[in-house]
Amino acid sequence: MLRKIFHPALIFILLQVAWFGFLSLWIVWFIQNELKIEALGRQVGLKDVGGGWFILVGGSFLMLMILLGITFLFVYQTREARFNRLQRDFISSITHELKSPLASIQLYLETISLRDPPPDDRREFIDLMLKDTERLSGLIDNMLVASRIRYGKVILDLRPVDIYQFIQDFMVQAAEQYGWEPGAVTFNERKGLTVMVDEKYMEIVLNNIVHNAVKYSNKEFRLRVDLAASGRSVKVGFTDQGMGIQRKELKKLFKVFYRSPLTRSSEVRGSGLGLFIVSNVTRALGGKVTASSEGLGRGATFTLTLPRAAVQGKQTA
Amino acid sequence: MNRFHRILLVEDEANLARGLTYNLEAEGYRILLAQDGRVAMEAVEAGGFDLVVLDIVLPHVDGYKILRRIRELYPRLPVLILTAKLEEGDRILGLELGADDYVTKPFHLKELLLRIRGMVRRMTWYDGRSPAEEYRFGPNRVNFKSLKAQGVAGERTLTVKEATLLEVLIEHEGQVLSREQLLTEVWGYPPDLVTRTVDAFIARLRSYFEADPKKPIYILSQRGLGYRFVRPPAEVSPESD
Numbered sequence: 213m214l215r216k217i218f219h220p221a222l223i224f225i226l227l228q229v230a231w232f233g234f235l236s237l238w239i240v241w242f243i244q245n246e247l248k249i250e251a252l253g254r255q256v257g258l259k260d261v262g263g264g265w266f267i268l269v270g271g272s273f274l275m276l277m278i279l280l281g282i283t284f285l286f287v288y289q290t291r292e293a294r295f296n297r298l299q300r301d302f303i304s305s306i307t308h309e310l311k312s313p314l315a316s317i318q319l320y321l322e323t324i325s326l327r328d329p330p331p332d333d334r335r336e337f338i339d340l341m342l343k344d345t346e347r348l349s350g351l352i353d354n355m356l357v358a359s360r361i362r363y364g365k366v367i368l369d370l371r372p373v374d375i376y377q378f379i380q381d382f383m384v385q386a387a388e389q390y391g392w393e394p395g396a397v398t399f400n401e402r403k404g405l406t407v408m409v410d411e412k413y414m415e416i417v418l419n420n421i422v423h424n425a426v427k428y429s430n431k432e433f434r435l436r437v438d439l440a441a442s443g444r445s446v447k448v449g450f451t452d453q454g455m456g457i458q459r460k461e462l463k464k465l466f467k468v469f470y471r472s473p474l475t476r477s478s479e480v481r482g483s484g485l486g487l488f489i490v491s492n493v494t495r496a497l498g499g500k501v502t503a504s505s506e507g508l509g510r511g512a513t514f515t516l517t518l519p520r521a522a523v524q525g526k527q528t529a
Numbered sequence: 530m531n532r533f534h535r536i537l538l539v540e541d542e543a544n545l546a547r548g549l550t551y552n553l554e555a556e557g558y559r560i561l562l563a564q565d566g567r568v569a570m571e572a573v574e575a576g577g578f579d580l581v582v583l584d585i586v587l588p589h590v591d592g593y594k595i596l597r598r599i600r601e602l603y604p605r606l607p608v609l610i611l612t613a614k615l616e617e618g619d620r621i622l623g624l625e626l627g628a629d630d631y632v633t634k635p636f637h638l639k640e641l642l643l644r645i646r647g648m649v650r651r652m653t654w655y656d657g658r659s660p661a662e663e664y665r666f667g668p669n670r671v672n673f674k675s676l677k678a679q680g681v682a683g684e685r686t687l688t689v690k691e692a693t694l695l696e697v698l699i700e701h702e703g704q705v706l707s708r709e710q711l712l713t714e715v716w717g718y719p720p721d722l723v724t725r726t727v728d729a730f731i732a733r734l735r736s737y738f739e740a741d742p743k744k745p746i747y748i749l750s751q752r753g754l755g756y757r758f759v760r761p762p763a764e765v766s767p768e769s770d
Binding site for chain 2: 308313323333
């Protein structure tokens with residue numbers, strides 16, 4: 213309760229109101245005095261008495277500038293503090309994310325060393341370790357891409373790609389990785405839609421979208437992919453049946469390190485990098501991503517809009 | 530020895546859960562695996578375990594809530610927290626809520642199995658003790674079989690680690706025991722992050738048995754050296770009924 217009362221933003225607003233009130237009083241006092249001096253001057257027959265209007269305008273301007281400067285500093289500091297808090301949360305989450313597959317690999321290596329398991333078990337353990345290394349590699353890729361985005365060093369190798377074929381190939385691999393049953397992913401067949409993308413980055417985008425759909429899936433995992441041509445673009449929609457998104461969260465989702473309070477309270481693991489990467493890589497590809505949801509518990513749709521323009525070659529974003 | 534001991538393993542990482550189950554079953558334990566907080570809570574309500582290995586970051590219900598519920602229902606049940614959460618605050622919170630040990634991921638398999646074996650053995654050892662063994666100091670009474678304690682703060686059941694720590698201190702009455710000695714005697718051997726674990730348990734014992742835990746008269750700190758158990762000279766020698 214006390215924290216709410218003494219919240220820095222509230223104190224700042226109160227100080228600004230007091231400061232503005234003081235400025236207004238000073239202006240009123242100054243005008244009244246100026247009028248009195250002018251009246252007195254007229255009574256004694258003096259001309260050009262007073263003349264402090266320049267001081268009034270100059271003083272008010274100066275005070276307003278100070279007020280604006282303080283406001284700017286406060287907003288800047290608040291943003292910095294928020295970013296630092298997000299970064300701290302990120303380091304904590306990413307450490308956790310990295311440690312889990314690492315712990316699993318160490319456990320299986322020590323198990324093999326300690327127990328000398330039969331060949332079937334040994335093979336199973338090696339497969340599990342390979343999955344863990346893939347997960348580690350994905351996490352590290354995400355961190356590297358996020359860092360490249362922040363420092364504007366994403367170098368794209370754009371090539372024409374049949375997006376239907378590309379997504380289908382990706383889903384075959386994903387089905388194996390996540391162990392989906394047949395029919396878990398459905399999509400409308402739209403062949404011949406060619407987009408200009410960097411395959412490596414496009415795979416990272418798809419990885420993040422699919423990984424989120426799996427992670428936030430409440431019940432049985434289901435994903436629908438909709439492909440459609442739209443003028444000089446191609447729209448690719450991914451609709452899941454997961455926990456859904458609150459309307460107020462829709463725009464914040466794409467900010468770096470951002471994790472919605474709901475995902476944090478439900479203890480779903482994550483780093484807050486995935487959708488930041490999706491949004492920025494898609495933008496670098498000349499497209500955009502939007503999110504929509506009918507509300508909590510009603511799934512979500514992420515729509516990628518990708519350019520069909522036939523520009524080839526290397527580009528720096 | 531372990532054949533009939535049941536362990537509730539609460540771990541949401543499927544790969545890790547598989548490896549842990551494999552190893553614990555190879556040691557002769559019977560394992561019930563709970564891969565999210567809700568399932569774990571249901572298992573805790575159903576009961577019938579000799580030990581719980583508990584992750585903290587879990588879907589639906591976090592490990593701290595599960596630990597609280599375990600302590601409400603089974604004050605003696607040994608609980609080992611196995612988590613990737615590294616911060617000292619998390620460790621202290623886990624121990625304050627009544628966990629007996631705290632292992633961080635990644636971990637060494639042999640070390641984990643040793644700790645689990647030690648916790649189960651100690652539990653079995655207390656079960657096998659004479660029901661009449663009761664120790665008194667001041668207004669406090671502790672039964673080291675039932676682990677029931679009557680302290681200044683009322684009646685409660687000690688966890689196995691709390692009872693072991695108190696017993697080790699009493700056995701060495703008047704003698705200063707370093708934190709490292711206590712870790713070796715009570716937890717089996719020094720854990721990776723040492724001192725605060727003992728401190729957290731000492732704070733728990735003081736809150737049960739000291740009229741003013743900030744000015745203890747039984748469990749004293751020896752700055753820079755460790756802890757010792759004393760009884761004021763006015764008290765009679767220990768009674769065993």
